[in-house]
Amino acid sequence: MIKKTLNTVTGESHVYLGESFSEIEKYIPLERTIMVVDKEVMKLHGHTFPDVEVITIDAEESKKDLSTVEYVYERMMENEIDRDSFLIGVGGGITCDIAGFAASTYMRGISFALVPTTLLAQVDAAIGGKNGVNFKGYKNMIGNIEQPDLVLIDHSFLQTLPDEEIRTGMAEIIKAAVIGSSALFHQLELNKDEIMSLEPGYVDRVVRDAVDVKMRIVARDEFESGERRKLNFGHTFGHAVEKNYPITHGKAVALGMRISVDMSVERGSLHAEDGRRVKRLIDSYGFSEDVDLSTVFEAIKKDKKRSDDVVKFVLLNAIGSAEIVDIPLSEIEKVCLDDH
Amino acid sequence: MIKKTLNTVTGESHVYLGESFSEIEKYIPLERTIMVVDKEVMKLHGHTFPDVEVITIDAEESKKDLSTVEYVYERMMENEIDRDSFLIGVGGGITCDIAGFAASTYMRGISFALVPTTLLAQVDAAIGGKNGVNFKGYKNMIGNIEQPDLVLIDHSFLQTLPDEEIRTGMAEIIKAAVIGSSALFHQLELNKDEIMSLEPGYVDRVVRDAVDVKMRIVARDEFESGERRKLNFGHTFGHAVEKNYPITHGKAVALGMRISVDMSVERGSLHAEDGRRVKRLIDSYGFSEDVDLSTVFEAIKKDKKRSDDVVKFVLLNAIGSAEIVDIPLSEIEKVCLDDH
Numbered sequence A, B: 001m002i003k004k005t006l007n008t009v010t011g012e013s014h015v016y017l018g019e020s021f022s023e024i025e026k027y028i029p030l031e032r033t034i035m036v037v038d039k040e041v042m043k044l045h046g047h048t049f050p051d052v053e054v055i056t057i058d059a060e061e062s063k064k065d066l067s068t069v070e071y072v073y074e075r076m077m078e079n080e081i082d083r084d085s086f087l088i089g090v091g092g093g094i095t096c097d098i099a100g101f102a103a104s105t106y107m108r109g110i111s112f113a114l115v116p117t118t119l120l121a122q123v124d125a126a127i128g129g130k131n132g133v134n135f136k137g138y139k140n141m142i143g144n145i146e147q148p149d150l151v152l153i154d155h156s157f158l159q160t161l162p163d164e165e166i167r168t169g170m171a172e173i174i175k176a177a178v179i180g181s182s183a184l185f186h187q188l189e190l191n192k193d194e195i196m197s198l199e200p201g202y203v204d205r206v207v208r209d210a211v212d213v214k215m216r217i218v219a220r221d222e223f224e225s226g227e228r229r230k231l232n233f234g235h236t237f238g239h240a241v242e243k244n245y246p247i248t249h250g251k252a253v254a255l256g257m258r259i260s261v262d263m264s265v266e267r268g269s270l271h272a273e274d275g276r277r278v279k280r281l282i283d284s285y286g287f288s289e290d291v292d293l294s295t296v297f298e299a300i301k302k303d304k305k306r307s308d309d310v311v312k313f314v315l316l317n318a319i320g321s322a323e324i325v326d327i328p329l330s331e332i333e334k335v336c337l338d339d340h
Helices: A021-026 A039-048 A066-078 A093-105 A119-123 A155-160 A163-180 A182-190 A192-196 A203-220 A227-232 A235-244 A249-266 A272-284 A297-301 A329-337 B021-026 B039-048 B066-078 B093-105 B119-123 B155-160 B163-180 B182-190 B192-196 B203-220 B227-232 B235-244 B249-266 B272-284 B297-301 B329-337
Strands: A002-008 A011-017 A033-038 A053-057 A086-091 A111-116 A130-135 A138-145 A150-153 A310-318 A321-328 B002-008 B011-017 B033-038 B053-057 B086-091 B111-116 B130-135 B138-145 B150-153 B310-318 B321-328
Touching: A002 A203, A011 A203, A021 A111, A033 A039, A033 A066, A033 A093, A039 A053, A039 A155, A053 A066, A066 A093, A066 A130, A066 B066, A066 B130, A066 B138, A086 A093, A093 A111, A093 A119, A093 A130, A093 A138, A093 B138, A111 A119, A119 A163, A119 A203, A130 B066, A138 B066, A138 B093, A155 A203, A163 A182, A163 A192, A163 A203, A163 A227, A163 A249, A163 A272, A163 A310, A163 A321, A182 A192, A182 A203, A182 A272, A192 A203, A203 A227, A227 A235, A227 A310, A227 A321, A235 A249, A235 A297, A235 A310, A249 A272, A249 A310, A249 A329, A272 A310, A297 A329, A310 A329, A321 A329, B002 B203, B011 B203, B021 B111, B033 B039, B033 B066, B033 B093, B039 B053, B039 B155, B053 B066, B066 B093, B066 B130, B086 B093, B093 B111, B093 B119, B093 B130, B093 B138, B111 B119, B119 B163, B119 B203, B155 B203, B163 B182, B163 B192, B163 B203, B163 B227, B163 B249, B163 B272, B163 B310, B163 B321, B182 B192, B182 B203, B182 B272, B192 B203, B203 B227, B227 B235, B227 B310, B227 B321, B235 B249, B235 B297, B235 B310, B249 B272, B249 B310, B249 B329, B272 B310, B297 B329, B310 B329, B321 B329
Parallel strands: A011 A150, A033 A053, A033 A086, A086 A111, A111 A150, B011 B150, B033 B053, B033 B086, B086 B111, B111 B150
Antiparallel strands: A002 A011, A130 A138, A310 A321, B002 B011, B130 B138, B310 B321
């Protein structure tokens, strides 16, 4: 088990990697605790969970909204949860986002822990304190940034995940490598088979390194006024693709990363050979989808990160190093009309 | 005009006292700004307001809930408010609480300013960053602590307030004096008539000193883990009285303060003569209500500040100095059954 601590202006967040959820009582006094658990996770793993009150939720994108948060509030009140209580969110990214928002706005905020059960949530949603829900069809429109007091990453949850979920998590791990860790990039190149088959000693190491990249960036820019935008690498295109095509988040982000690599090479910020190497890695993890980008451009124009007529875009300047660049919408339009 | 700056862990909050709202453009770029305004304030003062989009709300306790916050979110989206935008809340405490919560949870938080239009909000709700709404009949059950970037206190709003509203604000000013400023206490004793008739040079001075007491306490304990509870002086009883009797917040708090003074004297933490002096001041400002406290005890037991079977209670140890004491419910029950 490895413990890492994220220090931000709003407080400390302790991340325990490779710890079993059954050991949670070592860290949290369970007598005043309530859990918010994805209904599907409860079915698969509930029999192993500590004996505390559980609020189950439908962890679906269409139900990631204020009505679910209100349902959680109500159940918290029924269980006399007060300022000295603790909430534990157990599930994927949707569950983490809802649980974090409910906890951090109930009685102006109570302590909370996150136990991410998907690979994607372990390296992304559970780390960094972004909480929130969709509103009127807009993703994560309502929310806040409040760090969980504790994140417990138990690798055993990954064993029950569908392959496609593992692949989606891998897209974010690849992203972490290319924007922040050439060492992680090497591991991903060398040990693909061991990682994809979740071999102990391999998957935990890449999770740890990806978490490390995210924690370092969040520690420097908790409120996303600058560097934290690097974590959006591949996501400006990715989100726009997701809105237009029925493909997984992982595939959409992988596609967005490939386009961003091309842009980085075309603009001269990344060596062509490094660009080819990144795209080879992405493809080797099974991401080779292609879509018609001309339909994607309209969605990008509406992207919430838009500020006037330029888009804050993340480009690479080396493997393991990214920068944020203002790119005119017209240049992005050109990329969308070109062939990639 | 006087500028004070509150420094907290989550950022700086600038408070401008004695500034005219018509000067707001000196501090905020109005082209990307939206206002949330109490409908009644809009009727009285709207013609003098800057020319920006306005969301009017019914600033009533019964509508201080998530549905009003959702209404504000929707109107913000319709007006394409984004992360670079600014929200200004204009009204009393209810409006400040709703506007602050909406702004600090929209797109994970945008910048906001508060322009309190009641005496109570000028010395209390607008200062210190507590935002939120009621839920299922429980006051301020949902909310957060996020500082406004700017608070503008324009004394001219007080001229249109009913006397009863001025008196309610005075109860909080008296509270600030007894817990934190013997100098303010002296002013209140010496200049009652000038203050109550809102004479310039008098009312602005007591507002400034009361704001100062609150800012100093919040700066030391933003998240109410300790000293900030001193601001609850008189409120544990006050809230319980409000739940049981149809009297104003000011009268309820005044009554709560008188009981707390008696308890401070009985427990030996406050000299009897100082206790009499505080109660004389409270009475001189027209607060002399009495209620049957035996009906109030049940409400205190349910108070959200309860922790097990003791209540964190604020007592005085001198005029201008308070302390937080754990008092067993049994002792509070005794006080409620005694005659005060």
